[in-house]
Amino acid sequence: MKKYMGNKLAVFLFVLPALAIFIIFDFIPILQVFAYSFTDWNGLTIPNFTGLKNYIELFSDRVFYTSNRNQIIFAVVITIYQMLFATIFAITISDKKMKGRKFLRVAYFIPVILSVTVVCQLWSAILSGEGLLNKLFEAGGLDFSQNWLGDRYKAIYVIAFVNAWQWMGYQFALIVAGIKSIPSDYYEAARIDGCSNVKAHLKITIPLLAETYKFCLIISLTGGIKAFTEMNILTGGGPNKSTFTLTYMMYNAAFKKSDYGYGLAAASIMVIECMLVMLVINFIFREKNQLKEEEKSRRKRNA
Amino acid sequence: MHNEGKKTALHYIFVAFCWIYAAFSLYPLIWMLFYSFKTNQEIFVTNPFGFPWPLHYENYITAWTKYDVPLYFLNSLLVSVGTVVITIICALLFSYATSRMVWKLKTFTRLFLGLGMFIPVQAIMIPVVKVVQRFGLMGTRWSLIFPYIAINLAFACMVYYGFFKGIPMELEEAACMDGANIYQTFFLIIEPLVRPATVTLVIYIFLNAWNEFILANVVVGSIPSLKTLPLGVLFFQGEFTTDWGGMGATMVIASFPAIIVYSIFSEQVESAMTIGGAVKG
Numbered sequence: 063m064k065k066y067m068g069n070k071l072a073v074f075l076f077v078l079p080a081l082a083i084f085i086i087f088d089f090i091p092i093l094q095v096f097a098y099s100f101t102d103w104n105g106l107t108i109p110n111f112t113g114l115k116n117y118i119e120l121f122s123d124r125v126f127y128t129s130n131r132n133q134i135i136f137a138v139v140i141t142i143y144q145m146l147f148a149t150i151f152a153i154t155i156s157d158k159k160m161k162g163r164k165f166l167r168v169a170y171f172i173p174v175i176l177s178v179t180v181v182c183q184l185w186s187a188i189l190s191g192e193g194l195l196n197k198l199f200e201a202g203g204l205d206f207s208q209n210w211l212g213d214r215y216k217a218i219y220v221i222a223f224v225n226a227w228q229w230m231g232y233q234f235a236l237i238v239a240g241i242k243s244i245p246s247d248y249y250e251a252a253r254i255d256g257c258s259n260v261k262a263h264l265k266i267t268i269p270l271l272a273e274t275y276k277f278c279l280i281i282s283l284t285g286g287i288k289a290f291t292e293m294n295i296l297t298g299g300g301p302n303k304s305t306f307t308l309t310y311m312m313y314n315a316a317f318k319k320s321d322y323g324y325g326l327a328a329a330s331i332m333v334i335e336c337m338l339v340m341l342v343i344n345f346i347f348r349e350k351n352q353l354k355e356e357e358k359s360r361r362k363r364n365a
Numbered sequence: 366m367h368n369e370g371k372k373t374a375l376h377y378i379f380v381a382f383c384w385i386y387a388a389f390s391l392y393p394l395i396w397m398l399f400y401s402f403k404t405n406q407e408i409f410v411t412n413p414f415g416f417p418w419p420l421h422y423e424n425y426i427t428a429w430t431k432y433d434v435p436l437y438f439l440n441s442l443l444v445s446v447g448t449v450v451i452t453i454i455c456a457l458l459f460s461y462a463t464s465r466m467v468w469k470l471k472t473f474t475r476l477f478l479g480l481g482m483f484i485p486v487q488a489i490m491i492p493v494v495k496v497v498q499r500f501g502l503m504g505t506r507w508s509l510i511f512p513y514i515a516i517n518l519a520f521a522c523m524v525y526y527g528f529f530k531g532i533p534m535e536l537e538e539a540a541c542m543d544g545a546n547i548y549q550t551f552f553l554i555i556e557p558l559v560r561p562a563t564v565t566l567v568i569y570i571f572l573n574a575w576n577e578f579i580l581a582n583v584v585v586g587s588i589p590s591l592k593t594l595p596l597g598v599l600f601f602q603g604e605f606t607t608d609w610g611g612m613g614a615t616m617v618i619a620s621f622p623a624i625i626v627y628s629i630f631s632e633q634v635e636s637a638m639t640i641g642g643a644v645k646g
Contacts, residue, residue, distance in 0.1 A: 067537065068467040072547045076466070077474060080459035080518055084478050086500075087515035091492035092484045098492075105495075147386065154379040162384075168627075169387035171635060172394065175623045177576035179595040180616045184397050187609070194396060197413045231390070235639045260375060288487045291578055295599060309487040316491050317583070329488045336485060 092333070099327040104320045116327035126328070129306045132218050133335075136307070137286020139222035144233045145278055152237035153263050167238070170231040178228070182295040185224045186211070189296075211297050214304035221292045221305060225285070233278045240274035241267060276347045283343070284336045308332040401425070401613030408609050424610035425618070434615055436590065437597035441619075444506055444593060445574040448513040452521055452570050453563060455514065460525035461551055465537070475526065481519025490583045497584060506591060508584050513577060517570050528562045529555070568630055569637040572623055594619040 099116055103109035120126050151170060155163050173181060188194040189210040196207040210220050244267065252262040268275075290309035297305045299314065306314070308328045315325030400408050401424055402417035428434045462468075463475040493512050502508040532555065540550040578595045585591040592600075598619050601612040627634050 066541045066547065067465065069547045070468070073462050073466050073468045076458035076462035076551075080455035080478065080522065081474065083455060083511060083515050084481055084518050087493060087496060087512045088481050088484055088489065088518075091489035091496060094492040094495075095488055105491075150379060151383055151386065154376075154383050157376075160380065166383055166387050167635075168631060169391050171631075172624070172627070173390060174638065175572055175576075175627045175634065176394075176620050177578065177595040177598070177623070179578050179598045180620055183598050183601070183612070183616060184393055187400075187612075188393060188396075192409060194393075194413065201414075227390070232638060235635045239636070239639050284485075288485050290487050294582070312488075312491065313583075322491060326491060329491070333485060333488045337483070340483070 095326050095329050095333065098323055099330045101323045103322040103326075105316070105322045106320075109323065112323070116324045117331075119324060120327050120331070125303050125306050125311060126308075128303065129308050129311055129328075132305060133287050133289060133307050135218050135286075136222040136225070136289045137283045139219060140226040140229070140286060141279065141282040143223070143226035144230045144282055145275070147230050148233040148237050148278070149268070151234055152241055153267060155238065156241045156267075167235075170234045172231070173228045174231045174235075176228070178291050179295060181228045182224065182292055185227075186296050189220060212301055214301050217297055217301065217305050221289075221296055222286075224296065225289070225292050229282075229285070233282070236274055236278060237271060240271045244270050272347060276343060279343050280340055283339050287332060287335045287339065308335075397613055397616055401610060401617045403610055403613075405609055421610060424614040427608070427611045428614040428618060432597070432600070432611060432615060433589070433592075434594075434597065434618055437592055437594045438618065440506065440591055441575055441593040441595075442622075444509045444513065445571050447506065447510040448517065448574040449567055449570045451510065452514045452517045453566060456518055456521035456525055456566070457556060457559070457563075458551075459518075460522045460529055461555065463522075464526050464529035465532075465534075465555075466547075475522070478522055479519055481516065482523070484516075486516055486579050490580060493580060494583050503584075504588060504591070508591075509577075509581060509593070512580050512584070513574050516580075517573060521566050521570065524562055524566055525559060528559045532558055565633060565637040568626060568634055572626065572634070572638075575623060 098109055100111060100113060101109035102112045102115070151166070154160070155166055186193075191207075191209045191212075193210075195210065199206045211217050248266050248270075249262055252266060257265070287307075288309060289307045290313065293299055293305045293307060293310050294313070299306045299310050308331055311328040312325035312332070315321045315328065396414070399415070399417050402420045402422060403412065403424075404421055407413075407417065407421075459478065463471050497503055497508045497512070500511075502511065536554055536558075537550055540554050545553070576595060577593075581593050581596055585593070586596060598612075598616055601608075601615065
């Protein structure tokens with residue numbers, strides 16, 4: 063049997079296609095990102111090693127700080143918006159007696175399955191000077207009309223909103239799936255003890271969803287760091303580079319100025335930021351799990 | 366139950382809020398559907414919000430005949446189907462070898478491919494263009510299919526790995542006794558057992574590939590004959606901004622397959638999209 067399952071030729075044939083495609087089109091590129099970030103590569107000639115020059119230049123670039131600030135704003139806006147709404151909706155809809163649950167689930171989830179370009183194009187039609195939103199304000203006699211993406215301070219919030227609007231349904235579906243896995247006797251016990259519905263959810267549902275929330279946090283915070291598509295379509299990084307992010311810096315440096323080395327330095331920082339965020343979130347949530355387990359064992363000992 | 370009254374008051378506020386947000390979530394899409402049937406005059410002046418009447422379905426004819434929409438549609442379809450088929454085959458074989466067969470380095474190989482989960486597409490777009498050029502794939506649809514396979518593999522392999530782990534070893538033992546070789550065992554006995562995972566992954570990868578923008582933008586963004594629908598939609602930013610109805614029609618056509626897939630398999634789509642929660646978390 064061991065020989066049968068250890069057929070060397072079969073292993074080789076089974077593993078090779080996936081491994082080759084992964085290495086060539088995913089793994090080598092990410093290595094190149096880091097490697098070429100230390101060079102003056104312009105995309106055509108042979109790159110020369112320039113040490114930390116790109117990074118020093120990057121850290122003294124004002125746009126680098128704007129980019130990081132934008133990423134933080136983007137991440138915070140989408141995290142709060144999505145997790146707050148998703149939690150409220152998921153808990154409300156978890157009530158099996160509620161009418162129209164199926165419809166609401168579809169309504170929240172549909173933007174998730176659309177292409178990001180369709181969503182951006184749609185919102186740029188809504189938000190533009192002659193767009194739907196300004197028309198609505200005019201119809202309501204309100205004086206809020208403006209070009210929503212043209213203000214250098216507000217634009218990033220508007221862009222973050224578009225992303226949050228599209229992906230709220232995703233976190234909603236995650237939390238719904240999480241709630242489904244909580245046994246209903248917990249709530250029955252709480253009700254017998256005279257606990258109100260809201261309190262039961264605060265004390266049972268939300269703590270038990272820790273794993274789900276960890277994942278939601280990872281998605282939306284790294285989503286903020288990686289933000290690019292919305293900027294690219296809605297504002298093109300403008301007005302006046304006020305909606306740049308690190309990915310957009312890379313895109314701009316590489317495809318507009320052919321300064322690939324510099325762009326890849328920005329990309330490297332972006333990847334490192336993503337890794338750091340993931341490590342920190344995992345660390346925070348692990349601490350809690352460990353604490354809980356320690357407490358449990360302490361209680362057992364006392365009993 | 367003394368707190369019943371308090372519960373319902375708050376409950377109704379939440380329920381009302383749910384419905385208001387649902388309208389907020391759907392109205393932009395309905396508005397898009399509506400304006401795909403309107404003329405510019407109606408969109409901007411006479412009827413910006415409401416139901417389109419009479420229906421200007423000629424917007425769809427314009428989109429289909431004048432704006433290369435059939436070409437984009439074909440490109441999207443070929444790229445998505447190619448990506449799905451090859452990713453599924455590669456992931457099935459790889460996960461089988463790393464979960465059930467016996468060889469050195471199998472855990473290392475599996476974890477190595479799992480690294481793919483942590484490589485952001487945004488970061489690798491420049492090197493991917495160069496790799497695609499080096500392999501002479503530029504100007505063919507393979508220039509999109511191979512990178513798409515690469516970015517979906519890690520996830521697909523992890524899902525399959527979980528499924529393969531749950532199958533009892535006795536199946537292969539029985540197949541071996543009966544004289545099937547390893548290839549027959551895999552394709553005739555094991556593969557049908559993980560069909561549920563395959564269905565989920567097919568939907569997930571298809572939607573991913575159908576909607577992908579970041580790599581498509583840099584790889585085929587400048588090649589009109591290879592553009593996919595997400596890029597075709599953006600085309601209207603430049604030359605055709607005056608034809609809003611045509612743009613709406615194009616966007617509706619671009620969203621149509623995804624919405625069809627979702628309305629048929631809504632449960633599977635939701636679980637497919639959220640399965641990452643179980644795997645990544």
